[in-house]
Each structure stands twice: as C-alpha cells, then as structure tokens.
Amino acid sequence: xxxxxxxxxxxxxxxxxxxxxxxxxxxxxxxxxxxxxxxxxxxxxxxxxxxxxxxxxxxxxxxxxxxxxxxxxxxxxxxxxxxxxxxxxxxxxxxxxxxxxxxxxxxxxxxxxxxxxxxxxxxxxxxxxxxxxxxxxxxxxxxxxxxxxxxxxxxxxxxxxxxxxxxxxxxxxxxxxxxxxxxxxxxxxxxxxxxxxxxxxxxxxxxxxxxxxxxxxxxxxxxxxxxxxxxxxxxxxxxxxxxxxxxxxxxxxxxxxxxxxxxxxxxxxxxxxxxxxxxxxxxxxxxxxxxxxxxxxxxxxxxxxxxxxxxxxxxxxxxxxxxxxxxxxxxxxxxxxxxxxxxxxxxxxxxxxxxxxxxx
Amino acid sequence: xxxxxxxxxxxxxxxxxxxxxxxxxxxxxxxxxxxxxxxxxxxxxxxxxxxxxxxxxxxxxxxxxxxxxxxxxxxxxxxxxxxxxxxxxxxxxxxxxxxxxxxxxxxxxxxxxxxxxxxxxxxxxxxxxxxxxxxxxxxxxxxxxxxxxxxxxxxxxxxxxxxxxxxxxxxxxxxxxxxxxxxxxxxxxxxxxxxxxxxxxxxxxxxxxxxxxxxxxxxxxxxxxxxxxxxxxxxxxxxxxxxxxxxxxxxxxxxxxxxxxxxxxxxxxxxxxxxxxxxxxxxxxxxxxxxxxxxxxxxxxxxxxxxxx
Numbered sequence: 001x002x003x004x005x006x007x008x009x010x011x012x013x014x015x016x017x018x019x020x021x022x023x024x025x026x027x028x029x030x031x032x033x034x035x036x037x038x039x040x041x042x043x044x045x046x047x048x049x050x051x052x053x054x055x056x057x058x059x060x061x062x063x064x065x066x067x068x069x070x071x072x073x074x075x076x077x078x079x080x081x082x083x084x085x086x087x088x089x090x091x092x093x094x095x096x097x098x099x100x101x102x103x104x105x106x107x108x109x110x111x112x113x114x115x116x117x118x119x120x121x122x123x124x125x126x127x128x129x130x131x132x133x134x135x136x137x138x139x140x141x142x143x144x145x146x147x148x149x150x151x152x153x154x155x156x157x158x159x160x161x162x163x164x165x166x167x168x169x170x171x172x173x174x175x176x177x178x179x180x181x182x183x184x185x186x187x188x189x190x191x192x193x194x195x196x197x198x199x200x201x202x203x204x205x206x207x208x209x210x211x212x213x214x215x216x217x218x219x220x221x222x223x224x225x226x227x228x229x230x231x232x233x234x235x236x237x238x239x240x241x242x243x244x245x246x247x248x249x250x251x252x253x254x255x256x257x258x259x260x261x262x263x264x265x266x267x268x269x270x271x272x273x274x275x276x277x278x279x280x281x282x283x284x285x286x287x288x289x290x291x292x293x294x295x296x297x298x299x300x301x302x303x304x305x306x307x308x309x310x311x312x313x314x315x316x317x318x319x320x321x322x323x324x325x326x327x328x329x330x331x332x333x334x335x336x337x338x339x340x341x342x343x344x345x346x347x348x349x350x351x352x353x354x355x356x357x358x359x360x
Numbered sequence: 361x362x363x364x365x366x367x368x369x370x371x372x373x374x375x376x377x378x379x380x381x382x383x384x385x386x387x388x389x390x391x392x393x394x395x396x397x398x399x400x401x402x403x404x405x406x407x408x409x410x411x412x413x414x415x416x417x418x419x420x421x422x423x424x425x426x427x428x429x430x431x432x433x434x435x436x437x438x439x440x441x442x443x444x445x446x447x448x449x450x451x452x453x454x455x456x457x458x459x460x461x462x463x464x465x466x467x468x469x470x471x472x473x474x475x476x477x478x479x480x481x482x483x484x485x486x487x488x489x490x491x492x493x494x495x496x497x498x499x500x501x502x503x504x505x506x507x508x509x510x511x512x513x514x515x516x517x518x519x520x521x522x523x524x525x526x527x528x529x530x531x532x533x534x535x536x537x538x539x540x541x542x543x544x545x546x547x548x549x550x551x552x553x554x555x556x557x558x559x560x561x562x563x564x565x566x567x568x569x570x571x572x573x574x575x576x577x578x579x580x581x582x583x584x585x586x587x588x589x590x591x592x593x594x595x596x597x598x599x600x601x602x603x604x605x606x607x608x609x610x611x612x613x614x615x616x617x618x619x620x621x622x623x624x625x626x627x628x629x630x631x632x633x634x635x636x637x638x639x640x641x642x643x644x645x646x647x648x649x650x651x652x653x654x655x656x657x658x659x660x661x662x663x664x665x666x667x668x669x
Binding site for chain 2: 085
C-alpha cells in the first residue's frame with residue numbers, strides 16, 4: 001500500500017527538483033503522443049525541443065517569446081504567493097495593448113522620443129486599471145477574483161476586436177480589421193541586429209530584478225509570504241489581506257499591460273484583433289514552474305517559450321498540428337502539480353507505523 | 361395569433377442557449393456539494409464537445425456521440441480527482457491546469473474535424489402534439505438532451521434533498537472530518553461527485569457540438585464553463601435557482617444575437633460582451649450578501665482532506 005506521510009517541513013530540494021521531474025515526464029509523454037500521431041518519436045522530440053536551440057536566430061526568437069511570459073509571470077507569482085488568483089492576465093495584456101497602441105495610433109505621425117515611454121506608461125496604466133476592477137470587487141463586495149478577472153478577459157478581447165474593425169481601423173487598409181502601423185518612434189528599438197529581439201526584453205529584466213528585490217527585501221514581500229503560508233493568520237488582520245489583494249492585482253495587471261505594449265510595439269507593430277497567442281494563460285504555468293520566484297520565472301519563461309517555437313518548428317518540419325503546444329503546456333502543469341506533492345509529503349510503502357509519542 | 365409568431369423561435373433559441381449551461385452548472389453544483397471545487401469546467405466541456413463530435417461524425421450516431429462526451433468529461437474529472445484527492449494538489453491550480461490542458465487537447469483531437477458537418481440531434485416529433493400552436497413545438501419539439509437536462513435538474517434536486525446518498529454527499533461537503541469519523545469513504549464519494557460533474561460538463565459540451573452548432577471549432581465553449589461556475593454561486597448551491605439562472609443567461613445570449621433584428625444599432629462585439637458583463641454583475645449582486653454565501657456554501661469547499669488514520 002502506498003501512503004503519503006507529511007514532512008516536518010517543506011523539502012527545499014524537492015521545490016527545485018519538482019520542475020525538472022515534470023519536464024522529464026512531459027518529454028516522455030511527448031514520445032508517446034508523437035508515436036500516436038505516427039511520427040518517429042525521437043525525430044519529433046528533437047524537432048520540437050532541440051532544433052529551435054540550434055540557430056542564433058531561433059535563440060533570439062526564444063527570447064522574443066519569453067519576454068511577455070516573463071513580464072506577466074513575475075507579476076502573477078507575486079499574487080499567487082498571497083493566494084490572489086489573477087487568471088485574467090490575458091485581458092490585462094490586451095488592455096495594455098489598447099492603451100499603449102491607442103497612443104501610437106493617435107500620434108501616428110509623431111517622431112518624438114517621448115512617444116514610446118508614454119506608450120509604456122499608458123500600457124501599464126491600462127493593465128493596472130483592468131486589474132483594479134477585480135481588486136475592487138473582491139475587497140469591496142467579496143466577489144471571487146478568479147471569475148471576474150477571467151470574464152474581463154473575454155470583454156477585453158471583444159473590445160480590441162471592436163476597435164480594430166471600427167474606430168481604429170486603418171483608413172488605408174482595404175477594410176482589413178487592423179489598425180495603421182505604428183511610426184518608428186512608437187516601436188520598441190531592436191537591441192540585436194538581424195533579429196526581432198527588442199527593448200521589451202530589457203523591461204522584462206527590470207521586472208525580474210524589481211520582483212526579486214520586492215520579494216527578498218521589502219515589508220510587503222514578507223507579508224505576501226506570510227499570507228501565502230498561513231492564510232488563517234492573515235484573516236485576523238483583514239486590512240493586510242485587502243492591501244495585498246490590491247497590490248497583487250495592480251502589479252500583475254501593470255506588468256501584463258507592459259507585456260501588451262511590448263508585443264504591439266515590438267514584433268507586431270500595429271493593433272490586430274488578436275495580439276497574443278494566450279501568453280496571459282501560459283504565464284500562469286510560468287509562475288508555478290518558476291516556483292513563484294522572479295529568477296525561477298526567467299527559466300520557466302524560456303522553457304514555455306520553447307514550447308511555442310518548438311510547436312511552430314514541428315508544424316513546418318514534420319506536420320504536427322499547432323495545438324500540440326497547448327497540449328504540452330497542460331501536461332507539464334499536471335506533472336508539476338503531481339510532483340509538487342513530494343515537497344510536503346513523503347511517499348511511504350507498507351502499512352502505517354504505530355503513532356509515536358502522542359502525534360496522531 | 362400571427363402577432364405572437366416570434367415567440368416560439370425566440371423561446372426555442374433561449375432553450376438551446378441555456379441547455380449547455382444547465383448541464384455544466386448542475387454537474388459542478390454536485391461536485392461542490394461534496395466539498396470539491398473544480399475550476400476545470402471549461403476544459404471538460406471542450407473535451408466533451410470534441411469527443412462527442414468526433415464519435416458522432418465517425419459513426420454517424422448521435423447517441424454514441426452523447427455517451428462519448430459524457431465519458432470524456434468524466435475521464436478528465438478523474439484526472440482532476442487523482443491529483444487533488446489522492447495527491448492533495450491545490451484544487452484551484454489543478455482546475456486551471458485542467459482547463460489549459462482541455463483547450464490544448466481538444467484542439468489537437470479536433471484539428472482533424474474542423475469543417476466537418478453533421479446532422480444535428482433529431483428533435484422529438486410527436487404526431488399531433490407537436491403541431492399544437494405555441495406549446496406543441498416548445499414542449500414536444502426539443503431534442504433528447506434538452507429533456508435530459510430538465511430531468512437531471514429534478515433528479516439532482518430530489519437526490520440532494522431527500523435521498524440517503526444525497527445526505528451523505530452533503531455531509532462530506534460540510535465536514536469531511538466528521539463524515540470520515542462516522543465511517544463514510546470521503547475520498548470515494550468525492551471521486552463520484554467529481555466524475556459526475558465531469559460527465560455533466562461533457563454533456564454540456566456535447567450539446568454544443570451536436571445540437572447548438574453541429575460542428576467543431578477550437579474554443580467553441582467561449583467561456584460557458586466559467587459562466588457555469590458563476591451560476592453555481594448565483595444559485596447559492598440550489599438546483600432550482602440554478603436552472604432559473606441558466607435560462608436568464610440563455611436569454612441574454614439570445615438578446616445579443618437578436619439585437620440587430622430588434623433595431624438596436626450596437627456593434628456586435630459590444631453586444632457579445634453582455635453575457636460576460638452580466639456574469640460579473642450577477643456575482644456582485646449575490647456576493648454583497650456574504651452571510652448568505654457563507655451559509656449556503658459547503659463548509660469544506662476546496663479544502664484538502666487527508667485521513668489521519
């Protein structure tokens with residue numbers, strides 16, 4: 001008989017081993033999945049997970065895709081620590097794209113060096129305002145932030161679609177549902193020649209450092225940890241709980257908003273009906289895989305970016321459906337949650353021992 | 361009579377828009393009554409929808425499709441059960457994982473079925489009765505799943521309130537420690553309730569892909585699984601209120617589809633926001649009375665349970 005026996009304290013080693021176990025198990029299930037599709041599993045796995053790492057250009061693409069994931073992942077990991085479940089980052093990203101992109105469309109003939117900084121600030125504000133709605137409803141009326149932040153994501157996507165098919169449609173765009181392209185001054189500068197790597201990656205780096213300092217050195221970082229570890233203690237000090245809800249959703253929303261600007265002013269260069277292939281949702285996995293720690297989020301962001309690029313590579317090279325990416329992401333999160341059990345429990349075989357010294 | 365002709369088609373469409381919500385929300389209600397919070401409804405609906413469509417279009421049998429949808433939903437729920445009930449993983453995180461997985465998995469299975477068409481589920485057609493004005497088509501002209509959804513609401517309401525099994529289920533959801541002490545198998549009962557929820561979500565998905573829009577499209581549930589979760593809170597965990605809520609949302613969906621016809625010149629995207637905004641409004645209204653929520657919510661909802669001996 002297999003039993004779970006609680007550990008005296010969380011196993012530090014397992015906290016770091018668990019993501020590695022999860023990745024290995026995901027790769028093994030990849031072998032099975034590709035075989036089911038009638039592909040040579042070793043070739044397919046190589047194409048998916050190794051080939052994107054073999055050229056300089058695809059390595060830079062990895063960073064391009066990891067940028068929004070890391071930006072959002074840092075923000076989400078702050079909230080998840082305090083059990084604030086913001087799952088509407090995709091909507092906050094979209095609002096950031098609308099706010100920042102709207103500025104670029106409004107000043108489409110501007111050459112000012114202030115345009116891009118203003119767009120980034122606008123994007124952050126857009127994301128924060130959108131995060132503020134679930135924060136307000138949770139702290140004022142006790143409405144669950146999971147459902148509200150997710151409902152708002154659908155609203156944001158529809159709003160963007162309305163804007164690019166209606167008021168913000170490119171007047172010279174032959175009725176395509178897209179905005180005019182941003183001027184040079186409204187674009188993220190490219191930071192590496194011959195690539196799409198842009199200034200947004202620097203912003204992500206700042207977010208990681210900021211998140212790290214916040215978690216390790218500040219009072220609010222300490223409070224976040226306390227609330228996450230002992231939710232019942234936090235209930236007794238309600239005002240701290242409310243403060244942390246606001247803080248988590250504003251920071252999470254703001255960073256997702258910056259990710260939105262960074263996408264539309266980076267690789268995209270205009271507003272389209274869809275500006276993200278689900279980065280806001282994938283960033284949830286990034287936060288967990290990165291152990292809710294800003295530095296861990298960097299590694300996790302790169303791993304998840306690889307699933308996007310690997311999916312594209314495999315689609316072109318061996319003809320697997322694009323949806324394989326989403327499948328791998330889901331499986332990875334399952335395995336992660338399963339192996340996380342080992343951080344707080346030991347697996348024991350055989351019958352339970354007699355209770356020792358009053359502990360029962 | 362001619363002035364009333366619009367009523368039948370409008371009510372018919374409200375019924376079709378509400379039925380998937382009834383299934384999914386009712387299943388989740390039973391799951392939550394046992395103390396388990398499964399946020400993966402959207403994922404289970406999607407996998408149910410794609411399985412039902414794949415089986416129905418391959419075999420030509422709608423009935424096999426319905427069964428496939430329910431079984432697929434229950435299998436998804438079993439994975440959730442294994443992670444949260446046996447491995448004690450966090451229910452919120454696992455529910456999100458189930459949805460993320462379901463979106464990807466359904467898109468993968470469905471990639472071979474995009475653009476396929478099938479015959480929608482047949483409507484019950486009782487000679488004579490179906491021709492009665494108004495009542496005929498509404499009462500006697502629906503497909504099997506619509507009748508099943510109503511039957512399920514009554515069955516669940518009766519089960520929870522009057523049966524011994526329902527009492528045990530509620531006891532497990534209220535206090536797993538006491539239920540365990542009395543000798544009930546908490547984990548086994550929660551597995552059953554969770555898998556029932558999954559099967560019902562699968563049926564909701566099957567209704568979408570076999571009847572509502574007889575086709576498969578990625579993400580075709582478009583948030584209905586999440587709206588179903590909100591409906592359970594709105595209904596304060598009572599089946600009777602739940603069906604009212606589901607029909608209200610069905611009505612809002614149809615209002616949005618028919619706005620142009622009613623002469624409302626509002627862009628379609630803004631009208632499409634209605635169900636999502638309505639969900640938020642409804643949640644605010646119901647959550648203002650926190651005492652009521654606290655009294656009606658199962659006390660052990662979302663709490664992990666590890667038998668001490």
